[in-house]
Amino acid sequence: EAVVNLFEISNVSITAADASLNITWDSLPANATAEIYEVASNGNKKLVATSSSDCYLVSGLTNGTTYSYQVLLSYIVNGKKEVTKGIVKSGVPDCPPEPIDTLRVKPTQDDSFEAIWFQDSANDVRLFCSTQKPKYNLGDIVSLSNLEQEMRPLQQRPLSSQTNQSLKPNEKGASFQYNGTELLYIVAVVVKSGSAVFGSLARASKGETVNIKAIRPVNGQINIYIDAPTTATGFVVLYRFDQFPSDIGDVKTIRKYIPLKQYQLNSAIVLDTLEPKKYYFSVFAEFKRDGEKDYSAGSDYL
Incomplete structure (x- = not known):
């Protein structure tokens, strides 16, 4: 009788969420079905679900309680069901904390x-x-x-x-x-x-960060003189009057985009503003990689 090699489930992981656990694994081999079993502390197993995708969400759980699950693969070989040993993983559902947004x-x-x-x-x-x-x-x-x-x-x-x-x-x-x-x-x-x-x-980044050399008022405008990265395609200037901008995504800032050609024409970043206030500036270099825009780390100047 021919020996049949059954591919095993791989890269099983459990991600905790509020009253739930999300079980994921790598894409299934052809003709395989994933079976998910809950494993009790005494070793008893209960089939929770079968899946032909690469994940399964177990909901209705109690936060702070440890749950164990076995994920294995089942095949039909010569009309008979064959299963792999599978992998057992544990997780503890919990209410997730707030992300770091700054x-x-x-x-x-x-x-x-x-x-x-x-x-x-x-x-x-x-x-x-x-x-x-x-x-x-x-x-x-x-x-x-x-x-x-x-x-x-x-x-x-x-x-x-x-x-x-x-x-x-x-x-x-x-x-x-x-x-x-x-x-x-x-x-x-x-x-x-x-x-x-x-x-x-x-x-x-060291090499791609803008170096601000000086900021001066000129003819009712603000000129920002910089050492620009050679591959930059433009610049984003953020400024506030209370503190430095936190990052390129800071929504509480005033934002100005300066195309590379405009910067080259003026030999500076020129802003049409000059108020009697203390400005907190951050300047980011823009780059285009693989058809998408990306930005350097910010350079601050008070």
């Missing part, structure tokens, strides 16, 4: 950067990075084990004493090292019950 990353000296975020709770916040733009959005809940495979955890170090003293209430932060030249995407995630709540993205 994150600023600034270069300091040498290869050091400082990340500052707003946090009004004592949750576990960790920094992750990638040279590729992540596929997740603000508030997405991701299995921590999956995130650790897709992005690199950053080794978080204390902030400088000067930065610590300047933190506002509920602001937290950490420093990290990065000696590469590529643009780095940074995210602060809130970790709870084996899941990570994805926060807003920030960017870190």
Whole structure:
């Protein structure tokens, strides 16, 4: 009788949410069906569902309680049902914390950067990075084990004493090292019950960051003189009158877009504004990669 090789289920993970657990796995082999069993503490199993997709949501659970599930594959071979050993994973449903929606990353000296975020709770916040733009959005809940495979955890170090003293209430932060030249995407995630709540993205780069040399009033306008990255396609200027903009996505700022040709014509970024107020400026370089717009880390100037 011929030996039949049954492919096993792979990359099973559980993501916790409020009163529910989302079980995911890699795409199924041809002719395979996933079977999901709840495994009791005494080892007894109960079939919960079968699925031909790559995920299953178990709802109606009790927060704070540990649940275990076995996911295996079943096949029909020569008219008979054959099953694999499967993989057992556990999870604890819990009400997810709020995401970190404000994150600023600034270069300091040498290869050091400082990340500052707003946090009004004592949750576990960790920094992750990638040279590729992540596929997740603000508030997405991701299995921590999956995130650790897709992005690199950053080794978080204390902030400088000067930065610590300047933190506002509920602001937290950490420093990290990065000696590469590529643009780095940074995210602060809130970790709870084996899941990570994805926060807003920030960017870190030495070579692509705008260097603001001076800002001067000229003929009723504001001229911003910069050292521009060579591959920039334009610039975004954000300014506020109360504090520095948090990031490129700060909706409480006044925003101006300056095309590259306009900057080259004036040899400066020219803003048609000049009010008797204190301006907090951030300038971001725009880049076009793979048909999409992207932006550098911000450069601040008071």
